[in-house]
Amino acid sequence: MPLTSLPIRIVLVATSHPGNIGAVARAMKNMGLQHLHLVRPLQFPHAEATARAAGADDILATAVVHDDLLGAVADCGLVVGTSARQRHIPFASIEPRECARLVVDKASVGNAVALVFGAERTGLTNFELSQCGTLVTIPTNEQYSSLNIAMAVQIIAYEVSLAARDKTAVIEALEPLATQDELEQFYVHLQSMLAGTGFRDHTSEGHLMSRVRRLFNRAQVDRNEIRILRGIVSAAEGKQRVNTVGDTP
Ligand code: SAH
DSSP, X not given: XXXXXXXXXXXXEXXXXXXXXXXXXXXXXXXXXXXXXXXXXXXXXXXXXXXXXTTOHHHHHTOEXXXXXXXXXXXXXXXXXXXXSOOSSOOOEEOHHHHHHHHHHHHHTTOOEEEEEOXXXXXXXXXXXXXXXXXXXXXXXXXXXXXXXXXXXXXXXXXHHHHHHHOOOOOOOOOOBOOHHHHHHHHHHHHHHHHHHTOXXXXXXXXXXXXXXXXXXXXXXXXXXXXXXXXXXXXXXXXXXXXXXXXXX
C-alpha cells in the first residue's frame, strides 16, 4: 500500500531551529510522507529550513502552521506522541515497529493519524502528551536517550513506510475512531458533569483527568462509542437538574 495515499501527518511542536524543520521535511520525503504541520515554530519560513530540506521544499511549502497542538490534531482518530523519557505519570509507551503497524492499520481504513514531536530542548509537555492517545519511544542508550528531532522522525517514518509496504488490501469496514476534538469535548462535558455532582479528585496530585484520559486513550473509542458516552453524561446531567429543582424549597 503506497504510504503517500495514507492520511498520516507529522506534527512538530515549538521547534526552535528552522534547520531541523528542513531536515524533518527531507526525512519525510525520503520515506514517502508528505503532510507536515507546525505548532508555534520559533522561525518559519526560514532560509535555513529550505537549505536543510535539500529539495524537499514542496513539503515546507504545503506545511500548515497552528497556534496549539489541538489545532493540528483535532480531526485525527489516532494521535501518537513521541518521547525519549518516561514522565511522572507513567504513560505506557510502545516501540516504533508496533507503533508503525498501528498507524498504518488505522490510516488504511480512513482515520487521520498524527505523529507528534516535541521541542528540541524540552520535548512534549505533560499536557501535550495527554492529548496523544499513544506514546512511542525509540529505544536508545539509557544514559543518552534523546535523538535529534529529524533523526527521530526518520526512524519512525522508516518503520511506518515498511509497515505500509507490508500492508495488503483492507477488508475491514470499521466505525471511524472518535477524533481528538470529539474526545476533548467529551472530557470537558464529563468534567462539568462531575463538578455538578460534587465528585472529588482523590488522586494524590490532582491527576484525575489525566488518568481518565489514559483510560479512554487505551480504549481507542470510536465515533459511535463517543456518542454513547456523551449521551450517558447528558443523562446524568439531566438527573442532576431534576434533583436540584426538587431540592429548592
Ligand atoms: N528532553 C526531551 C528531548 C527532546 S528531543 C525529551 O525527553 O522529550 C526532541 C524530540 O525528538 C522529542 O520531543 C521527541 O519528539 C523526539 N525524540 C528524541 N529522542 C527520542 C526517542 N528516543 N524516542 C522517541 N522520540 C524521540
